[in-house]
Amino acid sequence: MILGMSNTYQQLITSLSTKELRWVLSKHEDSRVGTNSPFNINAKRSGKLNAWLQWILLIGTSLPVHFLANSVIGPSVYHQPPSQITFEEVPELSSSDRSRYDYTSKRYSFLEMEAVGDRACWLAFRTGTYSISQSPTGTEYGFEDELAAWPQSTVAVTYTRPCAPYRETTTIKDMRDKEVNRDFSGEEPSLYSIGDCGFGKDVACDMNSPLFDDDGVGKEMCRLSVRMSAALIFAGCLIVKAVYMLTVVFQGRKKIKTKCLTFGDVIAASVLDPSLQIKNECMLNAFDGHRHLVQHTCHPKHCRAGVEPSATGDSIGHCQKCKKFNEIDYAGDLLHPSIAIKYKKSLIANLGGNAVGQMAILMITSVAMLGISLMLAVLIGFSASRFRYRCRQPDIDDDFRAVCDKGQSHFLKYQYGYFGGFDTAATLGGLEMNSISSEVAAFAISNGAQLLYSIIYLLLVYNFTLISMEHDWGRLERDRDRLRCTLVEGDGFRQSYLLQLKKRILYPMMIFSSLMHWLLGQSISTKETIWSDKIDPSNPVEFSQYNVVYGAYAVWVSTILMLAQTGICWYAFTYCREGFMPQMYGSIRACCAATTQLTSFPRAGVKWGDLGEGEKFRHAGFSSDEVKDIKPAELYCGMDSEKDVIDRIRDRGTGPDGVKRRIYIRDPGGNDS
Numbered sequence: 001m002i003l004g005m006s007n008t009y010q011q012l013i014t015s016l017s018t019k020e021l022r023w024v025l026s027k028h029e030d031s032r033v034g035t036n037s038p039f040n041i042n043a044k045r046s047g048k049l050n051a052w053l054q055w056i057l058l059i060g061t062s063l064p065v066h067f068l069a070n071s072v073i074g075p076s077v078y079h080q081p082p083s084q085i086t087f088e089e090v091p092e093l094s095s096s097d098r099s100r101y102d103y104t105s106k107r108y109s110f111l112e113m114e115a116v117g118d119r120a121c122w123l124a125f126r127t128g129t130y131s132i133s134q135s136p137t138g139t140e141y142g143f144e145d146e147l148a149a150w151p152q153s154t155v156a157v158t159y160t161r162p163c164a165p166y167r168e169t170t171t172i173k174d175m176r177d178k179e180v181n182r183d184f185s186g187e188e189p190s191l192y193s194i195g196d197c198g199f200g201k202d203v204a205c206d207m208n209s210p211l212f213d214d215d216g217v218g219k220e221m222c223r224l225s226v227r228m229s230a231a232l233i234f235a236g237c238l239i240v241k242a243v244y245m246l247t248v249v250f251q252g253r254k255k256i257k258t259k260c261l262t263f264g265d266v267i268a269a270s271v272l273d274p275s276l277q278i279k280n281e282c283m284l285n286a287f288d289g290h291r292h293l294v295q296h297t298c299h300p301k302h303c304r305a306g307v308e309p310s311a312t313g314d315s316i317g318h319c320q321k322c323k324k325f326n327e328i329d330y331a332g333d334l335l336h337p338s339i340a341i342k343y344k345k346s347l348i349a350n351l352g353g354n355a356v357g358q359m360a361i362l363m364i365t366s367v368a369m370l371g372i373s374l375m376l377a378v379l380i381g382f383s384a385s386r387f388r389y390r391c392r393q394p395d396i397d398d399d400f401r402a403v404c405d406k407g408q409s410h411f412l413k414y415q416y417g418y419f420g421g422f423d424t425a426a427t428l429g430g431l432e433m434n435s436i437s438s439e440v441a442a443f444a445i446s447n448g449a450q451l452l453y454s455i456i457y458l459l460l461v462y463n464f465t466l467i468s469m470e471h472d473w474g475r476l477e478r479d480r481d482r483l484r485c486t487l488v489e490g491d492g493f494r495q496s497y498l499l500q501l502k503k504r505i506l507y508p509m510m511i512f513s514s515l516m517h518w519l520l521g522q523s524i525s526t527k528e529t530i531w532s533d534k535i536d537p538s539n540p541v542e543f544s545q546y547n548v549v550y551g552a553y554a555v556w557v558s559t560i561l562m563l564a565q566t567g568i569c570w571y572a573f574t575y576c577r578e579g580f581m582p583q584m585y586g587s588i589r590a591c592c593a594a595t596t597q598l599t600s601f602p603r604a605g606v607k608w609g610d611l612g613e614g615e616k617f618r619h620a621g622f623s624s625d626e627v628k629d630i631k632p633a634e635l636y637c638g639m640d641s642e643k644d645v646i647d648r649i650r651d652r653g654t655g656p657d658g659v660k661r662r663i664y665i666r667d668p669g670g671n672d673s
Contacts (some may be wrong), residue, residue, distance in 0.1 A: 379444030
């Protein structure tokens with residue numbers, strides 16, 4: 001909803017005012033109405049910088065909505081050190097324990113072999129309390145294995161007889177930075193030692209870590225975390241956006257509306273101000289080529305008798321080296337007859353180069369998601385085959401036998417997740433601990449897929465908006481109806497304005513978009529794990545790590561929906577409306593060319609059709625009266641005679657400075673007159 005409101009205000013910024021229409025048509029040939037494309041800003045006559053700044057403000061405050069919305073508040077896995085410690089005295093440590101704490105190969109590299117787990121194990125033996133006593137960075141030797149064991153509740157400490165006198169005889173405070181052995185010249189060095197008791201050769205620890213609990217996952221504690229940095233940025237952007245919207249609303253009160261938001265606004269404006277009307281182009285399709293008027297001020301440097309006009313370059317074919325002396329009017333009202341035919345171009349042909357970019361984004365995204373889905377399917381199939389093979393073996397250990405008893409589906413859900421989220425996701429990998437870059441990366445991973453989809457969704461809305469406008473425009477050839485308009489009110493207009501899209505189109509699109517956003521958020525996200533060690537009040541430690549998690553089912557469903565959306569977009573590109581009425585697709589020029597004979601807006605509405613025959617050509621356009629059927633294969637242009645056109649051109653031959661100008665007219669065949 002927030003982004004939808006932002007989209008409305010973006011359209012207010014990018015739309016043209018009634019005072020700019022004639023200038024835009026004269027200098028830029030054409031522009032679109034009814035869309036929020038920022039490129040319309042470049043067609044404005046004034047206020048471009050202000051409009052760009054406002055548009056950037058709205059976009060800049062919308063990005064955090066995408067980037068931080070899923071990361072402001074959420075659950076985190078919360079771990080504390082194991083609280084239960086058991087002791088067992090043995091004649092000697094097992095060979096596996098002694099090899100696990102073998103420091104012989106690291107005797108000359110003290111910093112590399114110092115491990116968090118080693119220190120915590122030695123503290124558990126000497127103090128009866130398991131604590132890391134410092135904030136690790138995640139790079140210490142053996143640290144990842146130690147953290148993996150934290151969720152378990154029991155630490156089993158094994159020691160030999162020489163160490164019995166030193167068991168639980170001191171405190172953490174007294175142990176800090178003591179009993180650390182930095183001399184590794186012996187045959188069996190120990191990192192920590194006291195008397196004849198050495199860590200690794202006489203003391204070892206083990207964690208009770210069953211693979212699954214009754215629910216199939218390790219037991220975890222959770223807490224609801226609010227990330228204040230993200231929350232403050234998010235709230236600040238929403239406040240700025242709300243203040244801007246309220247300012248626009250209050251500034252627009254009791255003022256005459258001038259922004260053209262619908263094609264009905266352009267038609268109404270051109271009727272109220274006849275200077276906006278484009279004469280003699282009643283049958284030209286949107287963005288087709290058309291004739292234009294060039295006024296040339298002659299100058300002695302190149303305008304000499306006998307000079308051959310160039311056949312290339314400027315439209316007038318005259319004085320190619322001095323184009324600054326030419327004034328081109330793309331709305332010259334020149335005669336431009338067209339044959340009445342029903343066949344029209346498709347949407348993709350009308351969009352031109354824009355369609356190529358849209359198709360590239362859609363295809364790349366769809367192929368990437370399809371590739372990921374297929375890769376997951378192959379991996380899951382391979383894991384299922386391995387699971388069945390191992391479970392058939394008679395000599396598997398008891399832990400994996402318990403896994404086999406739970407079934408293949410249970411095992412695959414644990415390995416690959418199913419619908420993602422907090423409880424049903426599988427871990428893909430971890431980010432660096434206690435790092436700002438990891439925090440930013442977590443935001444990007446959690447929201448990046450949704451941000452990309454929002455861009456694709458905007459392209460879909462853009463295409464459907466053009467199709468919806470073209471459908472409403474073409475319906476006026478068959479049925480009389482009132483125009484949707486926001487500039488004026490009255491019985492002859494409809495004031496319904498909902499982002500150009502009807503409810504039966506907009507609401508399903510919004511539901512589809514919401515579902516896709518949720519699925520993409522479940523497909524890949526980050527899960528925060530917090531380790532808190534506050535056993536030593538003088539040295540509390542808390543640190544976190546983000547793990548990238550995913551859900552296979554969510555990936556598959558979102559891929560299917562993405563492929564469906566790509567198919568819908570491809571189908572939308574092929575949209576083609578048949579009829580004699582020229583294509584519009586948001587073209588302001590097509591709207592202004594259809595109103596030359598329209599004078600009022602009755603309650604029954606207006607209709608487009610044949611308006612009769614002029615001196616030389618037939619004419620078509622909107623009328624409040626009854627219209628005739630279009631005559632196929634006839635030339636349609638306008639009611640103006642050739643003399644009327646020449647008189648208007650002569651009037652434009654004298655500029656405001658009183659200087660006479662030569663006027664060159666190029667017809668579609670390339671001939672100058």
